Amino acid sequence: xxxAGSTRLPLSGGMSDDQKIAxxxxxxxxxxxxxxSEAQLGRLLYSANGSGKAWGFVSxxxxxxxxxxxxxxxxxxxxxxxxxxxxxxxxxxxWNDIVHGYEFAPFPAGFLRSxxxxxxFFTDGTVKRYLQASWRYFGFTIYxxxxxxxxxxxxxxxFHFVLSHAGLAGWILWAVLLPLTLLLTLMFCRWPGxxxxxxxxxxxxxxxxDMIERANPEIEARFAEFGKETAREIEISRHDEIVIVGHSxxxxxxxxxxxRALRDNPELLAGKQLTFLALGSSIAKIALAPDAQWxxxxxxxxxxxxNLFWHEIQTKDDFIAFYKAEPFKILGLNRPADFRLQxxxxxxxxxxxxxxxxxxxxxxxxxxxxxxxxxxxxFDTMLRLFGPISARHLATLSKPGETGL
Numbered sequence: 001x002x003x004a005g006s007t008r009l010p011l012s013g014g015m016s017d018d019q020k021i022a023x024x025x026x027x028x029x030x031x032x033x034x035x036x037s038e039a040q041l042g043r044l045l046y047s048a049n050g051s052g053k054a055w056g057f058v059s060x061x062x063x064x065x066x067x068x069x070x071x072x073x074x075x076x077x078x079x080x081x082x083x084x085x086x087x088x089x090x091x092x093x094x095w096n097d098i099v100h101g102y103e104f105a106p107f108p109a110g111f112l113r114s115x116x117x118x119x120x121f122f123t124d125g126t127v128k129r130y131l132q133a134s135w136r137y138f139g140f141t142i143y144x145x146x147x148x149x150x151x152x153x154x155x156x157x158x159f160h161f162v163l164s165h166a167g168l169a170g171w172i173l174w175a176v177l178l179p180l181t182l183l184l185t186l187m188f189c190r191w192p193g194x195x196x197x198x199x200x201x202x203x204x205x206x207x208x209x210d211m212i213e214r215a216n217p218e219i220e221a222r223f224a225e226f227g228k229e230t231a232r233e234i235e236i237s238r239h240d241e242i243v244i245v246g247h248s249x250x251x252x253x254x255x256x257x258x259x260r261a262l263r264d265n266p267e268l269l270a271g272k273q274l275t276f277l278a279l280g281s282s283i284a285k286i287a288l289a290p291d292a293q294w295x296x297x298x299x300x301x302x303x304x305x306x307n308l309f310w311h312e313i314q315t316k317d318d319f320i321a322f323y324k325a326e327p328f329k330i331l332g333l334n335r336p337a338d339f340r341l342q343x344x345x346x347x348x349x350x351x352x353x354x355x356x357x358x359x360x361x362x363x364x365x366x367x368x369x370x371x372x373x374x375x376x377x378x379f380d381t382m383l384r385l386f387g388p389i390s391a392r393h394l395a396t397l398s399k400p401g402e403t404g405l
Contacts, residue, residue, distance in 0.1 A: 019393040025239040026090045026385050031248030032204050037073035037094040050372025051382035057081035079386040086388045102203040108186045114206025129288040133330040134322040144201045155184035212289045227260030241273045243391050247370050251281035259298035269307040275391040278312045279369035280321040303336040309392045310336040317346045320366040340395050349373035
């Protein structure tokens with residue numbers, strides 16, 4: 001169903017009280033990004049008002065609280081529309097300092113360490129599982145490998161030509177050729193590789209391997225902190241609904257935090273209305289690895305909650321996600337009792353010029369899940385976080401795969 005002209009939300013017409021939201025708690029887990037909590041919250045406000053131009057609402061931040069050395073920031077938002085107001089408490093979790101440890105590691109030592117960890121995904125059978133689950137994600141996985149191979153081929157070909165014409169041959173040629181090829185390949189990976197996201201992508205894979213193997217104490221400490229804060233926020237919440245948002249790698253942090261909270265208190269969700277919103281999720285990236293049984297166990301704990309609605313949103317536009325792969329099926333786990341897999345198209349929600357711009361970068365495209373839309377579409381994340389309709393009800397207003405209102 002599409003509505004032309006009016007920006008009024010479908011708030012009337014037989015909606016029950018549990019579909020109308022006056023207060024909402026959002027636990028927001030970001031992906032592999034260098035930005036801190038304050039920048040993330042600023043982007044949320046900007047995106048909320050961006051979507052508000054299409055829907056006819058305005059959002060403002062009412063307060064911001066950061067507790068000491070914690071790695072999360074709480075902020076209040078008030079959103080007003082035609083005859084309604086919704087208060088949203090956002091707890092913005094952050095792990096950008098951990099990202100910095102991988103992205104800003106000294107080059108080339110840090111790059112080579114992460115490169116070795118990346119290659120482990122090929123040797124332990126994980127990449128084969130990616131191919132079985134989603135050929136598009138397999139393509140994303142081998143992308144940096146192919147680029148690095150191309151750089152090595154160009155570097156090797158160049159030096160072989162130069163050294164051969166200089167009269168070198170046999171073992172002497174190779175003794176000189178190999179280190180020079182390695183050096184130039186690394187220079188290519190730095191530039192123009194940076195323009196092709198090679199250092200960033202390899203750092204991402206290095207982080208993923210450390211997470212799988214539980215090799216980084218900082219990751220383990222952050223898991224514990226996020227789990228405790230998630231438990232505390234849910235326990236004291238008296239909001240009309242709770243939405244846990246995990247974008248990309250954020251979905252991994254989110255599901256582990258929720259699972260830890262539930263292990264400590266199995267009755268945590270009693271009487272709560274909770275939606276787990278997975279946007280371009282990287283859960284399978286971790287959970288498909290043979291050594292990540294702990295992740296599969298955590299997904300099973302979260303998915304087994306009867307009061308939880310799991311909403312998975314995917315798009316063909318996004319190469320950095322498991323498009324058309326049902327997470328529970330490929331992991332060999334039972335579906336949640338209340339589960340929805342929705343496939344969308346970004347082009348239906350944003351203008352042609354902006355769509356063409358974001359498509360120039362797979363990372364900008366991947367980020368669109370958590371940005372505003374120019375048109376009224378039901379998969380608008382900002383509508384779910386700040387609007388007057390429950391995230392669960394919004395998900396049921398269109399059939400899987402359909403977009404628009």
